[in-house]
Amino acid sequence: MMRIWSIVCFVVITACIFACNPGGARPPAATGSSTSGGGTTTVNRAVQTMTAAEFTTWLNGQRGKWVLVDYWATWCAPCKEKIPRVVELDKRYRDRGLIVVALSFDEPDEHAQVAAFLAEHSAQFPAMVRSEKMGDAFEGHKISEVPTYRLFNPEGELATQFVGEFDFDELERLVSSTLALDSR
Amino acid sequence: MKRAFLGWLAVGLIAAFTSSVRADDLTLKSGDAAPDFKATACCGTEVSLETFKEAQVVVVIFNCNSCPVAVAYEDRINELAKNYQDKGVAVVVINNHRAEDLEAMKQRAEDKGFVFPYVYEATGDSARAYGAKVTPHCFVLCQDRKIAYQGAFDNDQKNPTEHFVTDAVDALLEGKPVSVSYKPAFGCSIKFRDNSK
Numbered sequence: 001m002m003r004i005w006s007i008v009c010f011v012v013i014t015a016c017i018f019a020c021n022p023g024g025a026r027p028p029a030a031t032g033s034s035t036s037g038g039g040t041t042t043v044n045r046a047v048q049t050m051t052a053a054e055f056t057t058w059l060n061g062q063r064g065k066w067v068l069v070d071y072w073a074t075w076c077a078p079c080k081e082k083i084p085r086v087v088e089l090d091k092r093y094r095d096r097g098l099i100v101v102a103l104s105f106d107e108p109d110e111h112a113q114v115a116a117f118l119a120e121h122s123a124q125f126p127a128m129v130r131s132e133k134m135g136d137a138f139e140g141h142k143i144s145e146v147p148t149y150r151l152f153n154p155e156g157e158l159a160t161q162f163v164g165e166f167d168f169d170e171l172e173r174l175v176s177s178t179l180a181l182d183s184r
Numbered sequence: 185m186k187r188a189f190l191g192w193l194a195v196g197l198i199a200a201f202t203s204s205v206r207a208d209d210l211t212l213k214s215g216d217a218a219p220d221f222k223a224t225a226c227c228g229t230e231v232s233l234e235t236f237k238e239a240q241v242v243v244v245i246f247n248c249n250s251c252p253v254a255v256a257y258e259d260r261i262n263e264l265a266k267n268y269q270d271k272g273v274a275v276v277v278i279n280n281h282r283a284e285d286l287e288a289m290k291q292r293a294e295d296k297g298f299v300f301p302y303v304y305e306a307t308g309d310s311a312r313a314y315g316a317k318v319t320p321h322c323f324v325l326c327q328d329r330k331i332a333y334q335g336a337f338d339n340d341q342k343n344p345t346e347h348f349v350t351d352a353v354d355a356l357l358e359g360k361p362v363s364v365s366y367k368p369a370f371g372c373s374i375k376f377r378d379n380s381k
Contacts (some may be wrong), residue, residue, distance in 0.1 A: 075252040076372070107342060135339035135346075138370035145318045145373045164373030 032050050047115040049131035050106045052140025057127075064154050065099045066179060071141065071148040073105040078165070079147040083121050085168045089175065090125045096179050100125040103148055105137060153177065154182070210314025212322070212334065214365040218325045219238075221310035223278050223303035226290040231303045233329060240272035241348060241356045242325040245337070246316040248281040249292050249316065251372035252318040258296055258340045261320070262352060265300040273353055275300040280308040282377040308376040321369040324352040324362070332356055335367040 050058070054080055058068060069085050072079035083102075090100040102125060104114045111129040130137035138144060149162040149171060159178070162171050212218075220233045236242045236310055245261055247254045265275035277300055286304050293302045305311075314323055314334075315360075324333035333352035338344035353361045 133340040133345065134342070134346075135336050135367060135370060138336075139368050143372050144368055163374070181350075 036045060047104075047111045047118070049111055050103075050128040050136055051130075054131075055103060055128060055141070058078070059152060060156055062099055063156050065097055065153040066113050066154060066159075066175075066176065066182065067099045067101065067152045068156055069100045069152070070100065071105065071143055071150070072102060072146050074110070074113055075106065076146045080117070082119070082147060082168055083123065085172070086125075087123050089172060090123070093175060093179060094124075097182070098179060102127045103141070104129045105134060106130075107109045108132075114173050118155075191362070194221050209315075210334070210366070211364050213361075214331055214334070216331050218242075218329045218331055219313035219324065221278065221305060221313065223305035223310060224286060225301050225303045226286055226293055227318045229285075231301055233325075236274035236276065238272075239274035241268075241274070241332075241353055242329065243273065243275045243276065243353065244272075244314065244323040244325065245277045245373065246311050246314070246321045246371075247277050247279065247319045248279050248374070250283050251319045253258060253341055253371035255336050257320045258292075258298075262296060262298055263301065264353075267297075267354060269299060271357060273357070277302050279304050280306070280311045280377075281375050282306070282308075283375060289290050292371055294376050308379055309376070309377070310376065312342065315329070316369070316374060318369050318371040318373055320371055321374075322349050324349060324356070326356050326365055331365075332362045339367070360378075 005153070011033070014042045059069075068086075070079075070082075074080065086100060086102065092100075094100070102118065102123070104111075104127065106114050106129055108129055108131045112152070114127065114129050132140060145151075145164060145165075147164070151161070153159045160174070218233065220223050221231075223231050225231050243264065247257065247261070249255070261275065261277060265273075269303065270273070277298075279302065284304075289302050289304060292298075311317075311321075314321075316323075320337055322333070322335060322337050323331060326332045332355075333348060335348060337347075337349050339346040339348070346364075348367050351364065353363045
């Protein structure tokens, strides 16, 4: 009985994801897996390709929550260095109303590589890869470099951003204080 | 009331902690006079805008050795310099990266066969004067050394379909208006020696 309900839930959730997908047909989502210790840990990590406009639609669907967007790429060393911190941040604040999402500026056909890297770090947050030309993607997202981290408030407005070289502790302190104040 | 107060407190906290940077905050506008610069070439000579006084068009590009996006554009920049060196176009690439030096740049220039001057300016004053924040960040200057185009070299690191710098150079050489005078640059932040400036 439990098994039937699990299957029903899976089908319904999958249908919802596809129904909410604003971009229509896309390359198939990638699933990454990582090997740690003696065995392979498979993290169900679907990475979609998405235009900046589609991402905005996705972001608008998150109203009512604080959203931290990590704009990054696997070719960007400082971005990769910070991924473990982002994973920790997600774990720590997910249940306190924060949604973390990673948007990669890798090539659109490199979504499997992005998925694998995030799986290596056991990232559980949603992840996307740009589907436009690199310049169009940067322009569409109104950023000029990676890493860039943007915090959007529950009204979907840009509250602040951290760009390039900065202290990640500062970002975490800000997220922590903001969520603490907002929950009162 | 309490919720509104806490909301404003959160906003104040955010403002106190961080400073917002808008991608479209341009230091120079199209038609502004290009700032002069003083940088050192790999052979030790000093280079400034005056060095290129004979050129009809000057392309100033801020770039470095280590940013993957910057590296991806090296060959394209070199092609531009090669293709236009006999057409009155000078290309100069300025490096402001605090962790790089002339020796590493000289090596890179030799390895890649750069035909343009690859110059170093440690203070980062030139990049700040132009408003360059990332590598690569391009500026095309017309004959009277005003800004005709600024921003990205083209629209994609891998398979570009729009060639902003080349198009601007062609337009200037043909005496036509530059149709796209600005496209946001993208890449890695310039690693200035002193980020507090």
